[in-house]
Amino acid sequence: MNTFGQLFRVTTFGESHSGAVGCVIDGCPPRIAIDSKEIETELARRATGQSHITSGRREAEQVEILSGLTDGKTLGTPICILVKNSDARPQDYANLKDVYRPSHADFTYDQKYGIRAASGGGRASARETTARVMAGVIARKILHEWYGTEILAYVSRVKDIAAQIDLKNITLKKIEANIMRCPDEKVAKQMIALVEQMKAAGNSVGGVVSCIARNVPVGLGDPVFDKLEATLARALMSLPATKGFEIGSGFGGTYLTGREHNDPFYQKADGTIGTTTNNSGGIQGGISNGEDITMNIAFKPTSTITESQETVNTKGNKVTLDNLSGRHDPCVLPRAVPIVEAMVALTLVDHALRQRVIK
Amino acid sequence: MNTFGQLFRVTTFGESHSGAVGCVIDGCPPRIAIDSKEIETELARRATGQSHITSGRREAEQVEILSGLTDGKTLGTPICILVKNSDARPQDYANLKDVYRPSHADFTYDQKYGIRAASGGGRASARETTARVMAGVIARKILHEWYGTEILAYVSRVKDIAAQIDLKNITLKKIEANIMRCPDEKVAKQMIALVEQMKAAGNSVGGVVSCIARNVPVGLGDPVFDKLEATLARALMSLPATKGFEIGSGFGGTYLTGREHNDPFYQKADGTIGTTTNNSGGIQGGISNGEDITMNIAFKPTSTITESQETVNTKGNKVTLDNLSGRHDPCVLPRAVPIVEAMVALTLVDHALRQRVIK
């Protein structure tokens, strides 16, 4: 299932080494201005080779919009957007085609489909998320135009190095101020040092990306199976390397009593109703309540490590893996930030369209 | 959106105080034996009034199967199953119809739909999950018949009281051995004592339900948006009161390095391939690898507390809530156990059917 969304339907395509990766967006509202440049700008945040702590594969991200626009505006028809895969190096993978790399998808793809991409990670590669980011740019734009919605993700923890974040003060500028995309400048430096150390050792680390969505209108979410947190969870857990999802107080909230956890309602100065605390993370009964939506997503340490590892090949024979391609990320978190934002945007815009039906 | 599943499609209906709650299952394979008694047996695990630490509302769970069977076997046509709502007490809620209870869905339903159920929690009530459990019985049966799949959920933590669990030794019998549904008998007693204390204080607690699925065939999961962990996350985060989801190593896994976290492959005695560790939680690249699938789900402390609370009414005026109906659970966890199992079963059976298409 490579389509996301009920009304803003994004179908992605492309393997790590296929001709292109891209998406078709069906159900995008008409008369939205879209520019390939703004998509390229966002892709640069996701691109490899952006800093010394990310993968070295250089991705040529020239965006082609092949349909769905007239004079730079959406027609309400399907929008096909793609980027060509220009730096594929299949030969790097030749010696891996019969090997099941630990904690990769080689084995499971083989078992499920009876075939797998001859090189690269195929659809399991993070390369696939390029398409999500492209679609996310449009989703975000719509949300921003309609509601002033702002979606900000950032690295909040790398292994055991956690940032101290004041949610009120986070800005895109602070997030982009360092290559870790952690708005706590001091902690970011420690995180970077850890990643450098891991890279040198041929090892890898994971951590947590957090996300806040501000100015989300009240009423988004579609109980019972498409409660807002349920669709956000699916969206984010569909990203490679994710192991956990939290909304609002998350697992930490389970250490509180009901009295401590409940968010009392009050009337705001403008007459609308809000809550004095936000353990709910902006969602109650599966529907947004107008407060900030807050989430955490756990990303495991990258599976690709260059240190020697034992595993088996497709015949079940033992194999030792050495010197796996150096073109990998010792820590996926900085590049995961724009991808998380994209998935949140895609989820929210789909719910925004669904809510139009009811109003 | 009240339908779950692409091929095994369960549509649930019913409010807490409507005539009935139930479901229609469309896409159930033909020739499966179904008995209303086995559904009633499972419903009893979810029912209120089952112990002194759960809600006192007595639910009459007489199951009616209205379609889809001939001589006790499924026809491959839609199966409608329902239970009547016989113990609704709308008058208990008369004084609440203009009040927004903290951390309930009253406010958001009102805002989204412009109307809400005059009494009870409507669709936001846990009553709705009855329908999921009914459908889950059939899903489980199919999985068990086809693959010997076993799905076991249990309470692993209540507030800060955590059980010590050896995954290998968990059995249904051990889980059902105490009213907390925690297979660590000693810790279960402490948990129960805590809940009794909370109940007496008019307060509530939350915690974690864990789940293990054994004998899941290799190959389930539908990348990229319906990766197995993504659909499980959606399934479980669609349950009332959930705040977080973990697969395999979860958030804890982010404290490891790649070397520590990777699960090496090896050849088992029977010639098949497995992994020596299971940080992946039985899923790699969004597809089951044949190892046990392990999950944790965070449930917040119950929103309904009887202690006095401040909030506002529909006009935004301050209101003090006292003595909310005593028919609530001071801790939802024991009753959440069968519901978690049901959602896992519904997710797995849907993927099992999808996988038939490929084979």
Add this chain to the structure above:
Amino acid sequence: MNTFGQLFRVTTFGESHSGAVGCVIDGCPPRIAIDSKEIETELARRATGQSHITSGRREAEQVEILSGLTDGKTLGTPICILVKNSDARPQDYANLKDVYRPSHADFTYDQKYGIRAASGGGRASARETTARVMAGVIARKILHEWYGTEILAYVSRVKDIAAQIDLKNITLKKIEANIMRCPDEKVAKQMIALVEQMKAAGNSVGGVVSCIARNVPVGLGDPVFDKLEATLARALMSLPATKGFEIGSGFGGTYLTGREHNDPFYQKADGTIGTTTNNSGGIQGGISNGEDITMNIAFKPTSTITESQETVNTKGNKVTLDNLSGRHDPCVLPRAVPIVEAMVALTLVDHALRQRVIK
């Protein structure tokens, strides 16, 4: 697939002899007044036993609305509506359980599912359409309230007896003026005489039901695969016994040249744009243009005839069928009229909701 509609989703359930037939409507807008009485009134138009030219099976149509309403208004949550099956006579079918009746679904259901309903036609029975009519009442009501839409079906031909109809003058009253539901009173009498003659001979006839939808707003239809005529065609061809569908000029239009067939645009007195002719049948490019939508649906002669017929049993042995249950319709057309209207209403309301997303 027993669900119809993308946003106004109707899932039907029930076999001819199961406990009940009904539907769950998910996605119905909130705050619509619904009354079980109005549904029962419409069901009476579809009911058997309504005249001497329809099937004698008496259907007790007491409507139960089990969910989705509060104080008689929709909540925006799933609405379950059903009627019990009270007059099932399984014994009438005992001798047919191993026989493949000609042009019935006995053989194909057996082949597809490996099982079939022990009595009656199961899901292939026209009994299933009861659920569609119930859902259709709500769809029609919404369309009428929002746009003043009026949907009228009628019998336009029985075998070779064709009515002369002036589309401008058709009213519900004229249609209901005779038991044939043909607004051409004189021709209706001939049709009735033919059906009586067929019934006496143990034979059956088919014909054409036509339908006109007035005051359909401009803009309904969802190219390219859900063009309005495509979804109408699917809706109507999903009815039992249908063999053909026409929109606007239909097959007859293929005898014209482009010059003759094109519908010129003009400006109406109120400033809006219309067409001077309506060969398009109210749809252009798959989207409604504001003119009347006109359709014809071919219904084959009823498969159940009481005259002796040759066929085979499940083992492939020759069997002679005599005296099939007398409770069948020698001509389904009069009872098909409300069913056709229901399917048109369900199609239009779904498109109306989809169009809200774009506006």
Add this chain to the structure above:
Amino acid sequence: MNTFGQLFRVTTFGESHSGAVGCVIDGCPPRIAIDSKEIETELARRATGQSHITSGRREAEQVEILSGLTDGKTLGTPICILVKNSDARPQDYANLKDVYRPSHADFTYDQKYGIRAASGGGRASARETTARVMAGVIARKILHEWYGTEILAYVSRVKDIAAQIDLKNITLKKIEANIMRCPDEKVAKQMIALVEQMKAAGNSVGGVVSCIARNVPVGLGDPVFDKLEATLARALMSLPATKGFEIGSGFGGTYLTGREHNDPFYQKADGTIGTTTNNSGGIQGGISNGEDITMNIAFKPTSTITESQETVNTKGNKVTLDNLSGRHDPCVLPRAVPIVEAMVALTLVDHALRQRVIK
């Protein structure tokens, strides 16, 4: 809605003058050999400029397969296939951008979306069907490999010139033997003469394309809303210019009595069960019965004519249309043939995959 199919999901994109037209196929089974050459060969049957009786626009059909394959075999991942639009001549349409051409989609697209493609017919152009033909090649290949299914469409009537066809004897070779794609060679010549005459007069004609599908396995179709004839009807009525659909006996069958129309079952020499006649058109109860599936589709006379016509512009003012672009088809039927086949193949392969779930 630009996606077709539940399991073999084809999403098409592209306007008549956009950068490309193409499709993404999600759900294609793995390990199917695909070659861009075979797709190009089939596209040539649909291409403009193929004979003197079709549109002169020359379409460069160089097929690019951008994803979903490894070593020429499908991976089970999304397949993106496209052709660039190289011969768009937007200037031809400059004078039409404010005009509503009679029986075109200009008016309805403007009304629905509030915007429309600045040139060409946008998504309403037959150019869009290129994508369907590309996907259809793969669908057909699968059906042929699995069941030996053969799908043959042909022109059976142009205006009032009808071919005499013996269904048993139709072959692809006979259909392709003349530029009309009518296997009745003598009548084909008369049809061609009529089209030449219409072209000379600046007028156009329509007619009927018929289709037969042989070796369709028993059991395809998904009652009740996705009965095989219902999905075929939707598939075919989603094509531009269609006005009617018939399955089996169609409207003609309504002139028969039940006794005449019923198809008696018999046991074939090989022990399987068949019917002695085929008024059912290979489908009973919405499910294929193993007999040939037969259909007729009505195509209206082409809306684009070069003769002078009256209409209005976007302001509602009267306009006379003269000398519309000569690059149109005076009769769409010959080029509709491969498109009809493609839609039938896409429908059947989707049902074939669905049936795998049940078996």
